Amino acid sequence: MMVLLGVGTTGSVLVHAALQCYGAYRAGVPLRPRRGWRADPEARDALRRIVRSIPVAACPAVANYGLTVVAATVPGGVLIVQLSYQVFYGLSFVGARAVSMAALPGLAEAVSAGDQRRFGTAWRQGVFYMLIAAVPLLCLLAVFAGPTADILANGGLRDGNLIAQLAACLAVVAVAQLVGGLHDYGQQALFARFDDWGPRIASFAGLGATVLVSAASMALPAQDGRLPGLAVAILAGELAGGLTALIRLRRDAPGGHAGPPARAHGRRGHRRDAAGDRAGLVAARRAGAGPGVGAGAARGVRPGRAGAVRAGPAAARVGRYRPLAAPPRDRPARAGPAGRGAARRAVGVPAPPTRLRGGHGAGAAVSGPPGRPGG
Helix, strand or coil: CHHHHHHHHHHHHHHHHHHHHHHHHHHCCCCCCCCCHHHCHHHHHHHHHHHHCHHHHHHHHHHHHHHHHHHCCCCCHHHHHHHHHHHHHHHHHHCHHHHHHHHHHHHHHHHHHCCHHHHHHHHHHHHHHHHHHHHHHHHHHHHCHHHHHHHHCCHHHCCHHHHHHHHHHHHHHHHHHHHHHHHHHHHHHHHHCCCCHHHHHHHHHHHHHHHHHHHHHCCCCCCCCHHHHHHHHHHHHHHHHHHHHHHHHHHCCCCCCCCCHHHHHCHHHHHHHHHHHHHHHHHHHHCCCCCCCCHHHHCCCCECECCCCCCCHHHHHHCCCCCCCCCHHHCCCCCCHHHHHHHHHHHCCCCCCEECCCCCCCCCCEECCCCCCCC
16 A cells, blocks of 8 residues: 555656646746756856745755654654644645635736736735635634544544544644645745745744744643644744745835825825925025925925926935926026016016006006006
8 A cells, every 4th residue: 555655646746747847848938958057147046046945945844854753752643743734735735825826927927017006906816815715624624623533543543532632733723724825825925026035034934933832842741732732833833934924025015115105104204205305405406496496396386386396205206306497597586676577577477566656646657467457
């Protein structure tokens, strides 16, 4: 039977590799190695990313080995932990992790297009579908943990205490498969953004949490709670890795935020906008925008009002602000009635009525815009 299982496992791997090669051939990806790949910058970059991503695959393997070592202190504990791991991975790849793999192309397309709003929409949609796929499995396994443990316990595991501990491990693993799916989806999103440092941090965080909880489970009785404590270690590792990936994903989101600055950043957004307005005002004055650039420019007044330019925070932040006022040689005079009159005529503002000297009676005349009677 063991030989048959080994042959079946090897045959499944060969079939999987053949299907992958066929898919790569249909996609136009060459698989035959060629000379000169060291001079290819894309090949070198891919190789560096592969080397840097080794901890992402190594940390779960190390955690599995550590849990197996601790489980060996309990008679039958290795089989119970391995069964729990198999159920954990089986439910994850049927539900949550399958959704994360299916959502990866959408995330990659959003990153390639540089559309942060589209990336966020694809992320939330993937989380929604993941919950739909994982929550029913969680409920089913949590409710039927006892009958499932009774079915899986055969041979030397047909012991009431071991069956109870296996049922407790399966109930914990039911929750861990949902958290593990979120962890894997967060890592997929980070990889889609070409961020290989974030998944490494998440993997090391998960390994550290697993080691700490498994070491603490050694203080529990061997015949009562040590094996469920190891299942909790699996849950703690996935939870720590998932939280780390989500924090990294939100903190280093590309392209900034998708909402308004004040809503996305709060008080910091207001301070940044004020700093951008001041930077635009200074740039306008250095470029010779004239004395009209003042509080109106800081408020983002549009051209067309007397001596005002537009100096909004967005233009100041991107560094492409250009004053829209007239050049220095065309500026009106800063003092004197003649200069003020020229400035009003330039912007189309009528001159205020001025009473002529010489009397206040019928002989007094008023100068004003054409078409208005004197009064």
